[in-house]
Amino acid sequence: MADARAITVRTGPRLWLSGGWLTLIALAAIFAPLISPHDPLAQDLMLGKLPPAWIAGHEPGYLLGTDSLGRDVLSRLISATRPALIVAMGAGLAACILGSALGLLAGFFGGWADRIISRIVDIWMAFPPVLLSILLVAFFNPSLQSVIIAIAIIDWTRFCRVVRAETMQQRRMDYVESARAMGRTSLATLFREVLPNVLPAIIVLLSLEMGIAVIVEAILSYVNLSVSTDQATWGSMIAEGRGIIYQAWWVLVFPMIALFLTVLAFSQFGEGLKERFDPVLR
Amino acid sequence: MTAPYLDIEGLSVALREGARLLRRVSIKVNPGEVHALVGESGAGKSMIARAVFGILPNSIEILEGRVALAGEDLNAMSQGPRRSFIGKRAAFIPQDPLTALNPSRRIEPQITDRLIHILGMKTNEARARALALLGEVKIAEPERVLRLYPHELSGGMRQRVLIAAAFAAEPRLIVADEPTTALDVTVQKQILALIADMQARHGTALLFITHNLGVVAKLCQTASVLYAGKVVEQASVRQLFEKPQHAYTRALMAATPRYDRPDESLKPASPELLAALAREVADTDAAWLKERHHG
Numbered sequence: 001m002a003d004a005r006a007i008t009v010r011t012g013p014r015l016w017l018s019g020g021w022l023t024l025i026a027l028a029a030i031f032a033p034l035i036s037p038h039d040p041l042a043q044d045l046m047l048g049k050l051p052p053a054w055i056a057g058h059e060p061g062y063l064l065g066t067d068s069l070g071r072d073v074l075s076r077l078i079s080a081t082r083p084a085l086i087v088a089m090g091a092g093l094a095a096c097i098l099g100s101a102l103g104l105l106a107g108f109f110g111g112w113a114d115r116i117i118s119r120i121v122d123i124w125m126a127f128p129p130v131l132l133s134i135l136l137v138a139f140f141n142p143s144l145q146s147v148i149i150a151i152a153i154i155d156w157t158r159f160c161r162v163v164r165a166e167t168m169q170q171r172r173m174d175y176v177e178s179a180r181a182m183g184r185t186s187l188a189t190l191f192r193e194v195l196p197n198v199l200p201a202i203i204v205l206l207s208l209e210m211g212i213a214v215i216v217e218a219i220l221s222y223v224n225l226s227v228s229t230d231q232a233t234w235g236s237m238i239a240e241g242r243g244i245i246y247q248a249w250w251v252l253v254f255p256m257i258a259l260f261l262t263v264l265a266f267s268q269f270g271e272g273l274k275e276r277f278d279p280v281l282r
Numbered sequence: 283m284t285a286p287y288l289d290i291e292g293l294s295v296a297l298r299e300g301a302r303l304l305r306r307v308s309i310k311v312n313p314g315e316v317h318a319l320v321g322e323s324g325a326g327k328s329m330i331a332r333a334v335f336g337i338l339p340n341s342i343e344i345l346e347g348r349v350a351l352a353g354e355d356l357n358a359m360s361q362g363p364r365r366s367f368i369g370k371r372a373a374f375i376p377q378d379p380l381t382a383l384n385p386s387r388r389i390e391p392q393i394t395d396r397l398i399h400i401l402g403m404k405t406n407e408a409r410a411r412a413l414a415l416l417g418e419v420k421i422a423e424p425e426r427v428l429r430l431y432p433h434e435l436s437g438g439m440r441q442r443v444l445i446a447a448a449f450a451a452e453p454r455l456i457v458a459d460e461p462t463t464a465l466d467v468t469v470q471k472q473i474l475a476l477i478a479d480m481q482a483r484h485g486t487a488l489l490f491i492t493h494n495l496g497v498v499a500k501l502c503q504t505a506s507v508l509y510a511g512k513v514v515e516q517a518s519v520r521q522l523f524e525k526p527q528h529a530y531t532r533a534l535m536a537a538t539p540r541y542d543r544p545d546e547s548l549k550p551a552s553p554e555l556l557a558a559l560a561r562e563v564a565d566t567d568a569a570w571l572k573e574r575h576h577g
Binding site (some may be wrong): 098174184 | 335337340362365366367368369370374376377378381383384385386387392395396399400463514
């Protein structure tokens with residue numbers, strides 16, 4: 001598929017840089033137990049608040065220092081890639097599938113289906129998202145699963161709006177009408193003629209949504225509503241680091257950098273994909 | 283006298299808000315005949331094509347009239363059977379080849395789809411047929427073209443592909459909606475010649491929608507002249523050009539550029555004619571309303 005389209009492609013460093021960082025995070029998540037220098041949960045109060053390796057007073061083997069309980073920051077960062085990526089993918093895909101399916105239905109069939117779905121989206125978007133997610137997670141009991149469900153329930157509207165608009169535009173195209181005039185069922189027309197043209201927009205949105213999911217998970221971790229405390233997350237590390245920021249800034253700063261770079265990489269990856277496919281498709 | 287293949291009888295169509303778009307249009311196309319549907323922009327030409335295929339927009343409703351294909355009343359069928367009935371017998375060549383091919387699918391499935399779907403062909407059978415069709419519409423290297431995406435083809439090539447796709451399932455009627463309007467002038471002539479050639483070879487009835495009278499003279503046998511959704515004149519093409527009956531037809535001809543009489547050509551319609559036409563349309567509507575209320 002790509003061979004025919006690759007003609008007019010101008011590739012910037014954006015796609016490769018962001019893709020590289022995401023690959024690195026994914027590898028870290030997969031091989032976390034193998035590559036982390038220490039057990040991310042092992043406490044050693046004698047080694048608390050050790051600074052990173054380039055500052056005086058550090059201990060060898062603790063590259064990014066330790067937190068107040070003497071846990072290795074680097075190992076915890078690596079261990080935290082797992083919940084971050086699981087939430088990014090789980091919540092991103094769930095929101096994507098739910099929102100895109102409803103958006104396709106609303107855009108393609110119009111009429112009362114469109115009216116009902118669009119009204120629900122309007123109402124949904126009026127809720128403050130973070131507050132709603134906190135409520136939802138509290139209601140479901142805090143766990144990775146409920147974080148994923150909460151994010152999907154809140155953010156499907158983003159997909160629904162865009163996919164609906166793109167689908168409405170597609171529906172008016174001659175090839176869609178000729179497929180219908182040919183005697184194809186609506187569902188077959190939807191999947192064969194409409195969906196492939198809406199897919200680029202969905203992929204870009206999905207990548208953005210994954211970034212958003214990582215942030216929301218961090219927020220929920222920060223208020224202690226995500227996974228249990230025996231799993232390190234970037235959000236919980238930031239929360240722990242906040243209290244000791246004047247004595248050990250590194251406990252706060254490194255998870256923030258990891259969070260920032262990952263969210264940035266997700267959004268830039270989406271932009272890069274769009275840049276790559278747009279000139280040919282539009 | 284054979285029975286007409288496409289028989290539109292007294293078709294009236296209106297916006298749901300009320301404006302009438304087609305005023306009791308009756309058009310008959312005999313098997314193998316090329317019928318021209320002429321009229322200015324907004325006269326309702328494309329609306330007729332859409333009504334035939336049952337793809338009118340939701341905002342438009344059919345008030346009265348009958349569309350029959352191969353002797354069967356299409357309005358009497360439910361949607362599913364109607365679509366497959368039409369799909370087996372009629373095909374459409376759209377106006378704009380840019381929006382008529384799906385940009386994210388290769389050429390091959392866009393031709394073979396209807397062979398597989400309508401005729402129940404196997405994939406390689408359909409592929410062989412698609413290759414033969416591309417050869418028929420004079421596309422060089424058909425094997426290569428089948429693998430391409432629409433954006434890799436020129437406008438003329440795309441229109442050739444669409445013509446091949448329209449003739450693919452051997453329909454007995456093809457509706458061509460201004461198939462050359464979106465093309466380059468130099469390509470237009472080739473595409474017209476190709477459509478004429480394909481029509482003659484397959485013996486397909488053709489409803490040719492255009493505003494170009496020169497094309498009508500060359501390609502068609504009979505013609506309907508449409509103004510404001512009303513058929514103002516219906517005749518054989520020879521009769522139409524030799525003795526146009528309606529003032530609008532004469533005005534339409536006077537507005538067509540001619541090589542042989544450059545000075546006389548391109549006359550706009552006179553205000554008197556436009557006023558008379560408006561009166562005629564208003565009278566038709568008044569008579570129609572009266573009849574509806576009494577009947």
